[in-house]
Amino acid sequence: MTARPDRLYDLLPAVYRMRDAEQGYPLRDLLRVLATQADVLEQDIARLYDNWFIETCDDWVVPYIGDLLGYTLLPEAATLDATGDACTAGLGRVLAPRADVANTIDARRRKGTLSLLEDLSRDAAGWPARAVEFYRRLGWMQHLDHQHPHRGGTADLRDPGRLQRIGWASGAFDPFAHSVDLRRMGSRRRRGRYNIPDVGVFACRLRSYPVTSTSAYCVEERGPHCFSFSVLGNDTPLFRRPVEETEPTHIADERNLPLPLRRYRFAVRGPQADYASVAAGLYGDGNSVQIWAPDWPAKGQGVPVPCETLIPADLSDWHYQVPRGRVAVDPERGRLLFPANQRPKRGVWVSYQYGFAADLGGGEYARVTPELEGAARYIVHTALPNRDPSTSWPPGHYGSIAAALTAWAQAKSAAPAQQPLHALIIELAESGVYEGSIDLLLDAGEAIQLRAAERTRPILRLLDVRASQPDALSISGAAGSRVLLDGLMIVGRGIEVQGPAEENPATDDLCELVIRHCTLVPGWALHCDCDPKRPGEPSVSLDGTRAALRVSHSILGAIAVISPARRGEPPLLDICDSIVDATGVERVALGAPDEAVAYVEASFRRCTVIGEVQAHGIALAEDSIFAGPLRVLRRQQGCVRFCYVADGSRTPRRFHCQPDLALAAVAAGDVSRRAHEQLRVVPQFRSQRYATPHYLRLADRCCAEIRSGASDRSVMGVYHDLYEPQREANLAARLQEYVPAGTDAGILFAS
Structure with a gap:
């Protein structure tokens, strides 16, 4: 609704408006206040009509409409309040x-x-799924009048594609016949599968995220013809871009689910397939994979590389005899291999899909990015395979971040003194690599926002080019200045915030640094096996500054704090819905290189921290996992609630933390039982290396105290807002309601 502040005033006769103008418009100002409240009332009345329908109603109305239909809610729904905060709203949905x-x-x-059952998994839990009737996979003698030649059967050892499907995706596509399994599908101990009443719903919890037109990484230590799909140089399994099902009765297959690609599935299928060609449905524009190599194998070709030139191959050791004019692709490791005597000279670009569990860090997913008001906007572009490098840019568009900062400095110097420029937005327009070193020096009251465009993932690659000084992204500013980073991936170096010189007053300093939906690669760079190249280096260094650091929905490495000469009150460090990964539990995730603790007042909400935390104070730690010891100097203030705190920690007062609750239930004299509980209530992660699909996700065998130990019975840590325990319970309740009588249905996880 368009606001009309003077709509009541315009209804008055002209004579009253003329008299009001003579007196300085007091009546108009009064009617503007009344019109504002009339707009609020009118909008509320309009919402009453919208709340009649499930498509347009508010979130709080959905349970009431469901109650009219007899929709049974989980018991946890009774604990929801009407505060309307983000966590309660997310749990309610x-x-x-x-x-x-x-x-x-x-x-x-x-x-x-x-x-x-597949639709229930998608609607009730938000998980794409494949439903399987296990009785169809039983080995039994078929009736001669009702033969099923394509059902079950024994293993054909000459068909590697079928053999690979036995354990792939937890057996969701297992094509072979099995003997009867008498264990129940719903058993809490060891779940059975292959029985007459058993039905399994294989749910996919990982999502498939795109990477569009980004430079491939040349693995030079292996050879100039070896490339990795990941711009970081690590191995990454390629995932499928799911295709929507067209028929409501269709049972999902591989192309409908966000699953990793396999070498033999990546190849052309068929009874006479030799697995030497890539399937057309997986390669090309709008599909799962696409490759560009300008002027390869000949000038004017390679944009994009034709599908006919690709060969699915096992490149685990980088040894493969690639014919001239062909490219070997390993989708399970995310590797490319060109002929050694015919390597691309102008670089390689790729588009692909990778697997991850949540909208976290830099990525091409939808996110809300607040903008600076009244800011100038500069657009920065990067190199693309089909773009001429000598392209001239229109006004407001630049070929590098350094050029945009130079133009901003010139615009500030040319601005009149009555209208100074104080806000700048540098928007990185495409997914790709932006190289160079960046130094941001802000004037008093100035704000700079370095952000990714919508649905892009720009990579800011900081190069080691200066021998006399560090090459980090250097930030410093005067009083009231701010820097905001949104949607970026920063690799090669970290961020260094410099404080004022000693002769400057303490107030002449950067106000705050805000990092949202960004990835600061832990360890700065990765090896092929995802091990960090510089594991001891911090991602953020606060050097003599009192600037506040606010991090949300991001992944970053360690944080190092060097206190200013004049301390005063400790600066604020606020981290929520993020990962702080020191690349090892024995390393320091938050600390000071020259002191016992970092002089900050920290706050952690729904975070996973790998490494030791050494802080002056903790204002609040909530629904978080501290895999390393948490040592706080000032224990009289602050609270740690619904968190896992590692053994040997020194914290403020705790409330409903683990393993405290588990140990409190054991007698004080039972030493062996207490030691067993101490080991049992420890977070178990599926992977602790960044860039793996299951990065810091809790394993399914992890104890219930961690998997449902948050304040709202969700998981502790960074994946709290996925509400996986509630999704699983909701789906289990729906399955029991809609399966036929006598059927034993269960949930199995394909990822």
Whole structure:
């Protein structure tokens, strides 16, 4: 609705408006206040009509509409309050999914059908899934009048593609026949599968995220013809871009699910397939993978590389005899191999999909990015395979960040004194690599926002080019200045915030540094096996500054703090929904290189911290995992609640923390039992290396005290807002409601 502040004033007769103008418009100002409240009332009345329908209603109305249809909510829904904060709203959307309530009547009409179970997984839990009737995979003698030649069968050792499917995706596509498994599908100990009443729903918890037109990394230590899909140089499994199902009765197959690609599935299928060609449905514009190599193998070619030139191959040791004019691709490791005597001279660009669990760090996903008000906007572009390097840019567009900063300095010097320029937005327009060193020096009251464009993932590659000084992204500023980083991936070096010189007053300093939806690669760079190249180096260094550091929905390495000469109150360090990874539990995630503790007042909410935390004070630690010891100097203030705190920690008062609760339930004299509980209640991660699909995700065998130990019974740590325990419980309740009588349905995780 368009606001009209003078709509009531315009209804008055002209004579009253003329008299009001003579007196300085006091009546107009009064009616503007009344019009504002009338707009609020009018909007509320309009929302009453929208709240009649499930498609347009507010989130709090969804459970009420569901109650009219007999939709049964989980017991946790009764604990939701009406505060309207982000966490409560997110949990409410999980406990009462809008799509599941909207499709309640349709689901009841389709009750007992196999395809409905896949729709329930998508609507009730938000997980794409494949439903499997396990009795169809039993080995049994078929009736001669009702033969099923394509069902089950023994293993063909000459078909590597079928053999690879046995354990792939937890067996969701296992094509072979099995003997009867008498264990129940719903057993809490060891779950059975292959029995007549068993039905499994293989849910995919990982998501498939795109990377568009980004430079491939040349693995020079292996050869100039060896490339990695990942711009960091690490191995990364390529994932499939899911294709939407067109028929409601269709049972999902591989192309409909966000699953990793396999070498033999990447190849052309068929009874006479020799696995030497790539499937056309996986390669090309809008598909899972695409490669550009300008002027390869001949001038004017390679944009993009034709599908006919690709060969699926196992490049685990980088040894493969590649014919001239062909490219070997390993989708399981994310590697490319060109002929040694025919390597690309103008570089390689790739588009692909990678697997991850949440919208975290830099990525091409939708995110809300607040903008600076009244800011000038400069657009920066990067090199693309089909773009002429000598392109001339229109006004406001630049070929590098350094050129945009130079133009900003010239604009400030040319601005009149009455209208100084104080805000700048540098938007990186494409996913790609932006190289160079950056030094941001801000004037008093100035703000600079370095941000990614919508649905892009720009990589800021900081190069080691200066021998006399560090090459980090250097930031310094005067009083009231701010720097905001949004949606970036920073590799090669870290961020260094410089404080004022000793002769300057303490107030002449940067105000705050805000990092949102960014990735500061832990260890600065990666080896092929995802091990960090510089594990001891920090991602953020606060050198003699009192600037506040605010981090949200980001991944970063260690944080180092060097205190200023004049301390005063400790500066603020606020981290939420993020990962702080020192690349090892024995290393320091937050500390000071020259003191016992970092002189900051820290706050951690829904975070996973790998490494030791050494801080002056902790204002609040909530729903977080501290895999290393947490040592706080000032224990009289602050609170640690619903967190896992490693053994040997020194913290402020704790509330509902682990392993404290587990140890409190054991008798004080039972030493062996206490030692067992101490080891049992420890977070178990599927992977502790950045750039792996299951990075710092809790393993399914992790104890319930961690997997549902947060304040709202979600998981502790950075993946708290996924609400996976609630999604699983909601889906299990729906399965019991919609499967036929006597059927034992269970949830299995394909990823």
